[in-house]
Amino acid sequence: MTVIGGRVWLFGDDLNTDVIHPPAFYSLDPDKVRRGLFHGYDPDIQPNIRPGDVVVAGRNFGCGSSRETSIRAIKLNGIGAVIAVDFARIFFRNATNNGLPCLTFADADDLARLRTGQRVRVHPEEATLRTEEDETIPLTPPGEFVRRIWAAGGLLELLPRANAPRP
Amino acid sequence: MTGRTISDKVIDAHTCDENDTSLYRRVNVDAVLGHDATTALLIDDFERHGLSIWDRDRVLLANDHFSPPATAERADISNRFLSFAREQAVPNLMLDRGICHQLLVEHRLCQAGGLIVGADSHTIMAGGIGACATGMGATDILFTLATGTTWMRRPETIAVRFRGTLPTQSGGRDVVLALLGILGESGGQYRSLEFHDDSGTRLCQDDRFAIANMAVEIGAKFGVFVPDEVTVDYYVKRDGELLGTLVRPDADARYERVIDLDLSALDPRVAKPWSPANVVPLRELEPVRITTAFLGSCASGRLSDLRDAAAELTDRKVHPGVRFVVIPASVEVFKQALRAGYVETLTEAGAIVNHSSCGACGGIDKGVLGADDVCVSSSNRNFRGRMGHWDSRTYLASARTVARAAVRGALTPDLYRDQGDE
Numbered sequence: 001m002t003v004i005g006g007r008v009w010l011f012g013d014d015l016n017t018d019v020i021h022p023p024a025f026y027s028l029d030p031d032k033v034r035r036g037l038f039h040g041y042d043p044d045i046q047p048n049i050r051p052g053d054v055v056v057a058g059r060n061f062g063c064g065s066s067r068e069t070s071i072r073a074i075k076l077n078g079i080g081a082v083i084a085v086d087f088a089r090i091f092f093r094n095a096t097n098n099g100l101p102c103l104t105f106a107d108a109d110d111l112a113r114l115r116t117g118q119r120v121r122v123h124p125e126e127a128t129l130r131t132e133e134d135e136t137i138p139l140t141p142p143g144e145f146v147r148r149i150w151a152a153g154g155l156l157e158l159l160p161r162a163n164a165p166r167p
Numbered sequence: 168m169t170g171r172t173i174s175d176k177v178i179d180a181h182t183c184d185e186n187d188t189s190l191y192r193r194v195n196v197d198a199v200l201g202h203d204a205t206t207a208l209l210i211d212d213f214e215r216h217g218l219s220i221w222d223r224d225r226v227l228l229a230n231d232h233f234s235p236p237a238t239a240e241r242a243d244i245s246n247r248f249l250s251f252a253r254e255q256a257v258p259n260l261m262l263d264r265g266i267c268h269q270l271l272v273e274h275r276l277c278q279a280g281g282l283i284v285g286a287d288s289h290t291i292m293a294g295g296i297g298a299c300a301t302g303m304g305a306t307d308i309l310f311t312l313a314t315g316t317t318w319m320r321r322p323e324t325i326a327v328r329f330r331g332t333l334p335t336q337s338g339g340r341d342v343v344l345a346l347l348g349i350l351g352e353s354g355g356q357y358r359s360l361e362f363h364d365d366s367g368t369r370l371c372q373d374d375r376f377a378i379a380n381m382a383v384e385i386g387a388k389f390g391v392f393v394p395d396e397v398t399v400d401y402y403v404k405r406d407g408e409l410l411g412t413l414v415r416p417d418a419d420a421r422y423e424r425v426i427d428l429d430l431s432a433l434d435p436r437v438a439k440p441w442s443p444a445n446v447v448p449l450r451e452l453e454p455v456r457i458t459t460a461f462l463g464s465c466a467s468g469r470l471s472d473l474r475d476a477a478a479e480l481t482d483r484k485v486h487p488g489v490r491f492v493v494i495p496a497s498v499e500v501f502k503q504a505l506r507a508g509y510v511e512t513l514t515e516a517g518a519i520v521n522h523s524s525c526g527a528c529g530g531i532d533k534g535v536l537g538a539d540d541v542c543v544s545s546s547n548r549n550f551r552g553r554m555g556h557w558d559s560r561t562y563l564a565s566a567r568t569v570a571r572a573a574v575r576g577a578l579t580p581d582l583y584r585d586q587g588d589e
């Protein structure tokens with residue numbers, strides 16, 4: 001998994017999937033899904049996201065619904081990684097399955113060292129985040145299971161061949 | 168070997184690949200649940216990979232989000248879902264029959280001791296009858312549809328023991344709201360909540376479904392009741408006999424935490440905007456006028472909820488300032504409510520009884536909120552913007568409290584004091 005570089009978008013605790021991506025933007029149309037990201041929370045965020053930007057949040061990021069439109073919206077806007085104190089389990093699985101790196105702080109107190117707009121570089125493989133002030137914030141290394149999905153490029157690439165293309 | 172909890176046993180019994188990494192184990196599943204909104208997200212990938220369903224008899228698909236569709240875009244999504252289900256020849260395609268989670272527990276596919284996954288977070292509700300069931304996203308479900316397997320991490324278990332006897336005004340919703348008040352939105356994160364009902368009169372099955380359903384609001388992976396005579400009664404009534412396996416924890420099962428909840432002191436609870444964990448006793452709530460009351464959703468649209476609401480509305484009228492929307496959780500529940508006369512009572516009182524579906528719970532249709540709306544709802548989430556406008560406000564409560572508030576036109580701390588009851 002490559003290094004991600006961009007600006008921080010900082011959020012608090014318990015950011016649920018209805019706030020990440022309001023139900024009104026549920027769609028199979030990628031453009032509609034893309035525009036919905038954080039729309040209720042602050043409609044000015046989405047138009048200003050640049051590829052490689054990083055979402056940083058507190059505890060329990062992504063709690064609530066299992067709708068993968070929340071992951072799609074994050075990916076369609078080019079967000080490169082989500083760094084949080086911890087993640088809700090369905091969100092974490094969905095993100096990992098879709099190749100969106102989700103990492104947690106090795107020390108939750110490091111959340112306070114980050115602010116919106118700050119430039120950072122996230123190294124998923126070495127599990128670090130470097131700030132523009134050249135501080136290195138350690139992240140919890142992902143387990144072997146997560147690395148395997150990352151390496152494959154998503155869960156679908158791990159589908160066994162037994163159920164591969166029919167003739 | 169230390170004692171095992173229910174989830175330990177169910178995961179062990181379904182493990183199919185011991186050589187997988189120790190933290191995650193590959194498991195066989197007994198059933199897969201999907202609905203229109205989430206299943207539609209996986210169809211393109213499923214077809215692109217040329218996949219087929221591993222065992223179509225073990226799949227239950229239901230169109231509950233868009234039932235019937237309110238917009239042309241949703242009709243297209245619905246049609247995509249339905250044609251996929253028909254092309255795959257899924258025998259258990261439940262067309263316009265109600266909310267998938269209710270349909271699952273009404274179906275033989277859902278058995279005690281089973282391991283079930285579904286493309287919706289509230290799949291966890293099947294834990295109300297002793298199944299280990301959990302919600303996942305579309306990509307996970309695609310993988311399971313193709314292989315009949317998924318990966319699972321063994322969750323730590325929190326035991327929740329109910330003691331005492333629940334006051335008649337309170338129900339399962341008040342119990343789970345009280346638990347949310349204790350554990351918060353992430354207190355059960357990655358955990359299995361194991362409910363031990365040692366209460367005096369035993370919680371009724373509908374109350375158990377409500378509790379298991381909202382275990383996911385605490386972050387839980389499973390919310391499973393230790394099966395007992397209430398469970399057996401349910402299965403015998405449904406299937407004519409007990410077909411599943413009653414999996415109970417060992418006496419020396421290892422729990423991360425044990426929570427004792429005395430139900431006898433539990434009066435009605437309310438979750439204030441915008442978190443299901445923002446819970447206070449109703450008696451401590453600042454009075455708030457409401458514009459909308461919603462009785463429905465997979466959390467609480469069952470027969471006992473409709474019965475409670477009908478009892479509250481008998482010879483009373485819905486407040487003229489309130490729109491009261493009622494949506495039975497399934498067509499089966501609706502038919503039972505028709506036979507019991509609840510639908511007539513509710514309709515006479517001024518409530519609107521809509522077709523079984525998710526309705527306004529996820530901001531879909533049949534009562535979506537505007538900016539100025541204040542809603543009291545029996546649904547499971549009051550996240551900001553979920554039921555409609557970002558500025559709308561939703562309070563979560565039991566069906567009985569929703570009905571009382573609908574009559575009063577307000578949620579008030581004295582809602583249970585001056586209607587001449589208990």
